[in-house]
Amino acid sequence: MSYLIYIYRKLLAVLIRAVVTRGKRISASPDDVLQIKSRDAGRQLRAHIYRPATASSPSPVLINFHGSGFLLPLHGSDDEFCRQVSRETEYTVLDVQYRLAPEHPFPAALNDVEDAVNWVLQQPDKFDLTRVAISGFSAGGNLAIAAASVLFPRETFRSLLAFYPPLDLYTDPGAKSPPDPAGKPIPPPLSRLFDKCYVPSAYDARDPRISPCYAQPERFPDRVLVVTAAGDTLAGEAEALAAKIAKLPGRQIVCQRMQGCNHAWDKSALPGTIQGNAKEKAYAMAVAMLMR
Template sequence: MTIHPQVAAALAARPRPAPETVDADPLAALAAGRAAMLAAVPAECGPPTPVASVSEVDADGVPCRLYVPAPGVPVLVYAHGGGWAMGNVDIVDAFCRRVADRSGCAVLSVDYRLAPEHPYPAPVDDVETALNWLRREGLGLDVGRVAIGGDSAGGHLATVVARRQRDAGRPLAHQVLIYPVIDPTMSSDSYRDLGGAGLDRATMARFWNLFVPDPADRLAPDVAPLAAPLAGMPPTLLITAEYDVLRDEGERYGVELLAAGVPVVTVRYQGVNHGFVRKLALFDAAAVAADQIAAALRAALV
């Protein structure tokens, strides 16, 4: 399929540093990338959907934003993307609002610590801390019905925490993985065949180096989700993008979950690139994907 014209508009909405700039001063380039990502939010994500209650909360030291469409509803715990090193709850605010509104579920968006200042396992621990806090505090919500989700690096954090919860005897009801990072070896065909539409192999390699600096640590199940047994993982909605270097590893994860007996729906959105789902102002497919996610949560939890 031909790449969608909206991809070009999306790439133009946020400047990215030239490779030579990144190589010359990686930390300065990261700071610039962080600032550019936040500055582009209005153009990329559009106006917010009204939700009955939106509040900033402290989840045992982890800042989060809580969206509650009504009292007593189930909850999605959500981790944003950004290579474990960029982004915050603002970049997924419009997405979380739409999902809360359309699903009837509350959304707890986790503002986890970022690498390289806080490398592995800090981001994983923060998401799990927020989840455990939610289950303990209740907050007037139905914390017996909790899902977890995330996009890109956030998808990685979500499924690692889902596996940890399974192993601790506290399984989650559902997981939503949006073009998740799965394979630290970056060995899938899509890394070779794609990469001209935003995210590329060099950028992912830098993110991995920031998140888990020691390659030996990347063999652990908390870093490489396919290193752990997958039976008993939550039923899963897994979304990928056709023009995304992470496409194949995400779809492979869906296949492996299915082989382990986990109910999985895997959907590849054609013509679009990495990051499209939160960019509601730029991609027609973003609203479709957000509403598909909301419908899946409503079916699983409500």
């Protein structure tokens, strides 16, 4: 990436961050905050910890990664989901922050994901390593799926949960359309900026670490939940991947499209609305998958 292009994208990222976070403060209430050692000297990963009321020792663990478009500072936005999982299961939940583009393009965020998972795998006294699950929303879903299908052996994760993940960063966003024409998808220019900020020109976007839709189906865990939104241009690629994995014997694959919902609908859903009911259903499906 040339310096001028970087500056241009950096300015756009700063503007978008200002618009998205203007007047808003993410309110998260974890039980504790953990600093996980990074592979980079002098740097740590911030993680929110949500502990179950009836925890076993060692406890099963869910490692979650927030949505961001790869560039928005939204760590803590999955607080409600993380709390529900810890309340309704025996899982300890780690909600992990990762580096953002364009300041830290690929593979920085994925390296952070790998470091967080490796830290968990080195804690057998704290966590039941036969019940490690991974989840993510939007860009965090991309990272979770890449970790589960490329970075680690298939048996590492008991379950994989992904909510409206972008899985094909090779295809131009303008060529994608939502299942529901009445939906309000992310504008293609904005999606294009997200992708360009995250993926340096030196990388092939068909790399399955970047676009997990190109990962081999055999590499995925046995239990996979994919939740999409009918008004989201990312629905098709996520549903197609779930269908490929489901063809393999012995897999427990659940793919649910939420009607009347757009990308990241759960973050602004009001109780009693179509979106609110879909949010309740999606989170309940996640709990059910973890309990299998």
